Amino acid sequence: MQIIFVGTAGSGKTSLTKQFGTWIEKNTGNQISFVNLDPGCIHLPYKCDFDIRRYFTIEEIMKKENLGPSGAMLKGAELTENLMSRIIEIINQLNSHYVLIDTPGQSEIFVFQSAGPAICDQLKKSSQTICVYIIDGSIASTGTNLASAISLSLATQMRLGIPTVNVLNKSDLVKNEEIYRMLSDYDYMKKMIEKEESGTMKGLALKFVDAAKMLSSSQRVVQVSSITGEGMSQLLDLVQESTCECGDLS
16 A cells, blocks of 8 residues: 655654654554655655655755756656656555655645646556645644645645545644544534634635535544654554545544
8 A cells, every 4th residue: 555645844744654654563563665755855764765865856956957945846846757657666666565655845746736646646556545634733723724724635635636534743732622623523613613704714614624524535534643653543544444435434
């Protein structure tokens, strides 16, 4: 199985990738492979089985092309797509039960440029492939904020074309029980949005929640911490459930 980690900048993708892989190896005995598709990272806490930085880095692109960070990231996405055949070939050769794929810090580089969807399209032809969308618990403090995060998760699922599950990261920092209740009960989230917003913004947020109820394979959102390791067992359960075709798994 191939598991792709996606989330907004600072949501904890790399740390969660490492923590989840380490937990799986320690507690299940299954072998893990790590793939890094972020050419902009400086340090990785895990040992890569494939690292896009072997071919180019954002710093190198900036110097060579005289580009700023954003332009270099866009160029990096283009170069990644050019290397897609090689990337897919190497991933398919990895002899592991789970292949964990770390994506660029700015999720839009992977999700909304053509490289990410193209890579996912090829990966799912050879093995079960899912996306773990990471909601940053430190900024998801209200119903409206959560609805915005869910809208990004839905957009990610539509763009990548693979099953997508949601996790709330940084549970070691977030102690707001209202957040947990809203994530487990979309109707309750809608009630909170009704209290928080008015006018157009309220209507838009409520539509995001309705779309999530209709399109999500599972309403359940797992709370995790990439620091303490909390929620890793539940995340593995959710990942495995995502491949089930038996309907709602909430």
